[in-house]
Amino acid sequence: MIPLSQIAVLLAAAVLAVSLSRLLRLSSILGYVAAGLAIGPWGLNLVGDVGHLMRVSEFGIVLLLFVIGLELQPQRLWVMRRVVFGFGAAQVLACALLLGAAAWALGLAPIAAGVIGVGLSLSSTPLVLQLLAERGQLQTQYGRAAFGILLFQDLAVLPMLAILPRLAPGGQLAGHGTWWLALLKLLLVIAVVVVAAGRLLLRPALRIVARVQVSEVFTAAALLIVIGTALLASRVGLSASLGAFLAGVLLADSEFRHELEADLEPFKGLLLGLFFVSVGMAANLGLLRSEPLTLLAVTAGFLGVKVLAVTALARLAGQRPDAARRLGFTLPTGGEFAFVLFTLAARERLLDAATADLLILAVTLSMMLAPLLMIAYDAASARWLSPRAAPYDAIDVQDSPVIIAGFGRFGQIVARILRVKKVRFTALDSSQTHVDFVRRFGNKVYYGDASRLDLLRAAGAASAQVLVLAIDDVEASIRTAQLVREQFPRLRVLARARNRQHAFALMDAGVTAVIRETYASSLEMAGRVLETLGESRAEAREAVQTFRRHDEATLAAQYQVKDDEDKMRATTRESARQLQKLFEADQTRRDATHG
DSSP, X not given: OOOHHHHHHHHHHHHHHHHHHHHTTOOHHHHHHHHHHHHSTTTTOOOOOHHHHHHHHTHHHHHHHHHHHHHOOHHHHHHTHIIXXXXXXXXXXXXXXXXXXXXXXXXXXXHHHHHHHHHHHOOOHHHHHHHHHHHTOTTSHHHHHHHHHHHHHHHHHHHHHHHHXXXXXXXXXXXXXXXXXXXXXXXXXXXXXXXXXXXXXXXXXXXXXXXXXXXXXXXXXXXHHHHHHHHHHHHTTSOHHHHHHHHHHHTTTSTTHHHXXXXXXXXXXXXXXXXXXXXXXXXXXXXXXXXXXXXXXHHHHHHHHHHHHHXXXXXXXXXXXXXXXXXXXXXXXXXXXXXXXXXXXXXXXXSOHHHHHHHHHHHHHHHHHHXXXXXXXXXXXXXXXXXXXXXXXXXXXXXXXXXXXXXXXXXXXXXXXXXXXXXXXXXXXXXXXXXXXXXXXXXXXXXXOTTOHHHHHHTTXXXXXXXXXXXXXXXXXXXXXXXXXXXXTTSEEEEEESSHHHHHHHHHXXXXXXXXXXXXXXXXXXXXXXXXXXXXXXXXXXXXXXXXHHHHHHHHHXXXXXXXXXXXXXHHXXXXXXXXXXXXXXXXXXXXXXX
């Protein structure tokens, strides 16, 4: 049991260190590790029982993998099978062979070298996913590839932990029989016990709890599911985190997925933070004094090997050069499972204690360097690797009467109709990647930021008749509208708005023709619904037109009072009453006609 005073020290150190790291625009994980170093045995020595803290905080990894499982629906796992079981397996195998061969060349026994290669081939799932999430890069090409590789690594830990004791001198797996029978037993347990429990017990139990309608009871049920599946997995020889992950996958397509994730998020974040604090506290910094060169050489060596290996594999898998390099700098660090493997290997006398301590500190140091590696790559990429893009493309205007600013889905539909009608236009988009892509299909699109005066002049804004403002970014859209009003007052602007607030801002900028992007399609859908329910096409069309006229009048009225919240609410309520009266009058008139 950790004393309350030490819990206060942990929380205070975490708050201060993480706040400082975020102010310096560094990763929060770096702040947590720094807090651990400051209050640990090699710092101020304010917290004594590091082992107990690590055992408690490791539950954060269990929660993380459960939430990851919730996000990974079985269909999505099947779609990602090539990345997970192809790319992931290739990464672990290639890095394990290269790092194991290096350890063997340095004089370690073959089995010890193999254990080192496998342990260092793994990366930290919570660290990498947290870094990608902080940067908003989880949905990028390399972000998805990193997720698939990390998922395979978490799955691969199971056979590693099962085989390791057998490699020890005279060692056997728990129980009798050959290793493949033990592994088969574990797979059967996964298929029968965990899957059956998820399908037959978890969902019906959650439905019963949901009917109680007490939020804290549902939160307790969510924690019980995670703890119960983790304990069940541990009892049959699986890792607790893998059991929680499987439970999350089983509930990924249930109606409780979002509520479970929301309930567990605070616990996951806090416990993961404590885990990284404990990583910093457990680091044997004495080796920095006794063997600094060896430690730095081991750390730099395995980081360099993994960067090169992962980058090369990503290029072989068909990823773009920049995405491949970014993936290489995302996954080079060691992971928390390396602590488990090296500790177990030392206990089974496959590694001597000094080597295990050195490797664990090297992995810890690599985890501390992870955010800095990504920052360094971004800086180097921006300075040396990224092509020097011109501020905008050279534009062949040809007296185009129409300029389309923003060539996404909205702008492309406008362009296709203009092309069919043989109306010349000049299309602009601020994403060089997007421009390169749409040009492959014969579209004449130019790269540049339409909110720049020099680009608008080059695109012929002084002589054009219409500007179709279809930029995705709301702020850039408003800047462009303001610029056009000031510099090209004769140019008619037809603007796409993402929502009412965007529409109000465009109206402030002098745009009178504002089209809300999903408005027309929503009205069409409403008409189709009415027709499906039995109304005639004429009746459905009339209902939609009545709503449209009323909503456009309401938008104009709300624009006049948009800065007064009370008047906005009153306008909204009055609008709803008027619309109800309109439809009631329409229904009365229709009944009288049919009567």
